[in-house]
Amino acid sequence: MKDSIPMKIKVEILRCGTSQTKIARTAGVSVSSIHDVITGRRKTYRIRAAIAEAIGRKISEIWPTASQEISQTHGRGKQSAK
Numbered sequence: 001m002k003d004s005i006p007m008k009i010k011v012e013i014l015r016c017g018t019s020q021t022k023i024a025r026t027a028g029v030s031v032s033s034i035h036d037v038i039t040g041r042r043k044t045y046r047i048r049a050a051i052a053e054a055i056g057r058k059i060s061e062i063w064p065t066a067s068q069e070i071s072q073t074h075g076r077g078k079q080s081a082k
Helices: 004-015 020-027 031-039 045-054 066-074
Strands: none
Touching: 004 031, 004 045, 020 031, 020 045, 031 045
16 A cells, blocks of 8 residues: 555646656755655655645645654754753
């Protein structure tokens, strides 16, 4: 079922008369970044938001677990100096 999400997003992009290239230009990112988010290789909130806006959907409609994934990734990475 998870594999169908990228296909549904791609179909929706075409149905809306846009393209991954147009979304990338609007978001100021590479087409490969858009592709990586669509296919699940990356989980960048800003790019997800650009894709969602382009197809007239909410992020949570496309990626129901997005808020959980984002909060988990914020806990990792650089630790702040105290």
